[in-house]
Structure formats: structure tokens, C-alpha cells
Amino acid sequence: MEFTAQQIADILNGTVDGDPDVKVNGFAKIEEGTPHSLTFLANPKYEHHIYHTEAGIILVNQDFVPASPLKNTLVRVDNAYAALAALLEMVEKLKKKQKEGIDPAAFIHASAEVGEGCYVGTFACISEYARIGNNCKIYPYTYVGDHAVIGDNCILYPHVTIYDGSIIGDNCILHAGSVIGSDGFGFAPEGEQYKKIPQLGNVVLENDVEIGANTTIDRAVMGATIIRKGAKLDNLVQIAHNVEVGEHTVMAAQVGISGSVKIGKHCKFGGQSGLAGHLNIGDRVSIGAQAGIIGNIEEGRTVLGAPAMDAKSFMRSYVIFNRLPDMYRTVEKLQREIEQLKKELNK
Numbered sequence: 001m002e003f004t005a006q007q008i009a010d011i012l013n014g015t016v017d018g019d020p021d022v023k024v025n026g027f028a029k030i031e032e033g034t035p036h037s038l039t040f041l042a043n044p045k046y047e048h049h050i051y052h053t054e055a056g057i058i059l060v061n062q063d064f065v066p067a068s069p070l071k072n073t074l075v076r077v078d079n080a081y082a083a084l085a086a087l088l089e090m091v092e093k094l095k096k097k098q099k100e101g102i103d104p105a106a107f108i109h110a111s112a113e114v115g116e117g118c119y120v121g122t123f124a125c126i127s128e129y130a131r132i133g134n135n136c137k138i139y140p141y142t143y144v145g146d147h148a149v150i151g152d153n154c155i156l157y158p159h160v161t162i163y164d165g166s167i168i169g170d171n172c173i174l175h176a177g178s179v180i181g182s183d184g185f186g187f188a189p190e191g192e193q194y195k196k197i198p199q200l201g202n203v204v205l206e207n208d209v210e211i212g213a214n215t216t217i218d219r220a221v222m223g224a225t226i227i228r229k230g231a232k233l234d235n236l237v238q239i240a241h242n243v244e245v246g247e248h249t250v251m252a253a254q255v256g257i258s259g260s261v262k263i264g265k266h267c268k269f270g271g272q273s274g275l276a277g278h279l280n281i282g283d284r285v286s287i288g289a290q291a292g293i294i295g296n297i298e299e300g301r302t303v304l305g306a307p308a309m310d311a312k313s314f315m316r317s318y319v320i321f322n323r324l325p326d327m328y329r330t331v332e333k334l335q336r337e338i339e340q341l342k343k344e345l346n347k
Contacts, residue, residue: 001025001094005057005073008038011090012083014059018073024056027088033058042081059083099137106138115152133170145181151207163219169207169229177214180205184218184225184241184259197221199241206230212237212253228265246283264299286311 006020028037030046033055040059041050050058050070057073059080077083099119108114108126115134122140126132130144133152142160144150150162151170160174163181174180186197201220205227211217212235217225220242227239230248238256239245245257246265255269258277267281270289275281282299292306304314320327 001091005075008057008087009075012059012075012077012086014075014077014083015062016073017076018070020073022056022073027084027091028055030055030058038087040080040084042079042084059087103140112144121158127164148181157213163203165202166219167202167204167224169205169209171208172205173210175211175213175215175235178211179216180211181219182216184221186221186241186259201225201242203227206247209233215239218243234271240277252289288314 002023002025004020005016005018005022009016024036024038026037028034028039030039030041030049030053033039033053035054035056037055038057038059039053039055041047041064042061050066051068053072055072057075060074060076061080062076062078064076100117102108102120103122105122106120106124108120109128109130111128112126112130114120114126114132115136117135118132118138120126120138121142124138124140124142126138126144127148128146130146130148132138132144132150133154135153136150137155138144139156139158141158142156144162145164145166147164148162148166150168151172153170154168154172156162156174157176159177161179162168166181168180181203183199186199187194188197199219199221201223203217203219204224205211206229208230209227210232212233214235215233215237217227217239218241219225223242225239225242226244227233228245228247231245232250234251234253236254237251240257240259242260243257244262246263246267248265249263249267251269252271254272256274257263258275260278261275261281263281264283264285266284268286270287270291272289273287273291273293275293279293280296282297282301284300285297286302287293287308288304288311290306291304291308293303294307297303302311303309304311
């Protein structure tokens with residue numbers, strides 16, 4: 001596939017700064033651009049590359065002002081990163097073969113319902129009274145449990161497991177190996193043993209949710225574990241029972257959320273951050289990578305560290321952490337001097 005700068009600008013509602021007829025047939029990172037590739041500049045940290053890249057077309061924000069002349073053609077848009085995402089999505093749809101139909105080796109129970117335009121792959125299993133919406137893609141070896149409900153336009157990649165009674169909204173994407181509705185980690189001490197507490201609830205994913213590979217979301221003890229609309233969870237994330245994740249919240253890989261945590265809207269979780277149970281996290285909270293959260297966090301805060309603290313306080317403390325060995329040696333030296341002074345005064 002080949003596109004001119006003008007065609008790309010028309011698709012993105014942008015403007016061309018340079019040759020509107022220059023053509024590209026692929027994408028590249030800005031430092032690896034070739035004359036027939038398109039790249040983008042969204043982060044100012046990478047601006048120095050724009051003066052050396054060979055890329056034929058560069059997506060930039062409308063307000064970008066180059067510090068020196070450029071030989072490349074620019075396509076100016078409101079948001080270069082979002083524009084690139086839109087282009088990549090368009091190309092992916094053009095390139096991907098649309099899968100449809102039921103593979104003869106798939107199993108669909110007689111009581112299950114599968115909507116129009118669906119694809120169900122080899123050895124996929126759709127269990128009793130499960131309901132699949134229209135235009136869904138159920139890839140090989142995926143399991144959909146009894147009474148599970150999946151909305152329209154969903155994609156379940158290979159080896160996804162949807163336990164009984166789980167509810168998946170419209171336009172959701174579940175990547176390979178993700179598990180929705182496994183038992184929560186609930187055990188009651190009984191003497192020297194632990195007795196399993198039945199997990200009778202379910203999991204609800206609202207519309208436009210994306211779940212990464214090998215991520216697990218546990219069913220509730222009672223009620224539902226809920227992932228609100230537009231939330232995006234990376235690979236290897238663990239969501240425990242009765243958690244509620246707010247709308248458009250994002251989590252990087254290896255985040256762990258303990259039971260009964262309530263998370264607000266538009267929050268951001270860095271990789272390997274972890275939350276203790278029964279906490280409340282306000283809207284628009286940012287949690288740094290590897291942060292350990294042991295208390296509630298108010299709306300709009302940014303925290304780092306384990307235990308986590310305000311990001312500015314953490315950075316000030318970090319400066320001191322690095323100086324601790326020198327400070328320790330200084331204190332030891334002062335102690336010796338004090339002891340020497342004491343000895344001299346006592347003579």
C-alpha cells in the first residue's frame with residue numbers, strides 16, 4: 001500500500017507542509033526513517049532526530065516550529081501520536097484478512113447463541129447458554145463458559161478463558177492467555193488449615209476494555225468484579241476479587257490489585273505497582289512503577305515509592321538516599337571527635 005502526503009493529510013484532517021505528492025509505503029521510528037517511510041514526532045525529547053531522519057513524511061503537532069530547515073514533508077495534525085494510532089489502525093484493517101465462519105472443529109453447545117458475522121476457530125469451546133454478539137472473533141482454543149455473555153465486535157485471541165457467568169461488553173479485546181472469572185483468593189483459617197470460601201460472584205467488563213496477555217481477573221465472592229468502560233490493562237496484570245477499576249484507567253505490566261479495592265477514573269498505574277486490599281483510589285491518580293500502596297489516595301495525586309508517598313517528597317528523599325553512605329561516615333567522624341573532646345575535658 002502506498003499513500004501520498006496529501007492523502008494522509010486528508011485522512012487525518014491535517015495540513016501538508018512540503019511536497020504533497022511525496023509517497024510512503026511503510027512506517028519507521030524517527031531515527032530509522034527511510035525516504036519511503038512515515039514517522040512521527042510527539043515527544044520533544046526526540047526532536048533532535050527530526051533534523052537527521054531520512055523519513056519521507058513526518059507527522060507533527062500543529063504548533064511544531066523547527067529550529068532549522070527540514071528536507072522532509074510534514075503533515076501537521078492536532079495530536080501527532082493519536083494521528084499515528086489512527087493510521088496504524090486503518091492499515092491494520094486493510095492488511096488483516098477478515099475471519100468469518102465456524103470452524104468444523106469448534107464446539108458450540110446447542111443452547112448457546114452466536115451472533116451474525118462471527119468467527120469461531122479450531123477447538124474453541126462455547127458452553128451451555130453462552131451468548132456471543134455480532135461480528136466477534138473467537139480464536140482457536142478459547143473457552144467461553146456456561147451462561148457467559150460477550151457483546152458485539154469483540155476479539156478473543158487464542159487460549160482466552162472466560163469462566164461461567166462472566167459478562168463482556170461491546171468492542172472488547174482479550175489477548176492470548178487472559179483469564180476472566182477465575183476464583184478469587186479467598187480462604188478462611190480453620191485451625192491449622194485454610195477452608196476455601198466459595199466465590200459466587202462474577203466479572204463484568206464494560207465496553208471498549210482491552211485486557212493484555214496472561215492477565216487474570218478474579219470473580220467476586222458476591223456481586224461482581226468490575227472493569228469500567230475504556231480501561232486498558234497490560235500483560236500479566238492481577239485483579240483480585242471484588243475490585244472495581246474506573247473508566248479509562250490504564251495499568252502497565254505486572255500491576256497487582258488486592259481484593260475489594262475501588263479505583264477511580266482516568267488513573268495511571270506504572271509497571272509492578274501493587275495495592276493492598278480494601279483501599280479507595282481517587283480519580284486521575286498516577287502511581288509510579290514499583291510503588292507500594294498501603295493507604296487511600298485522594299483524587300489527582302501522583303505517588304512514588306514503597307510505601308508510596310507524594311512524588312515530590314519522594315524525589316527530595318531520593319536525593320538524601322544517595323547521600324546516606326557519606327552522611328553515615330560524617331556522623332561516625334563527628335562521634336569520634338566528640339568522644340575525643342570528652343576525654344580531653346575529663347583530664
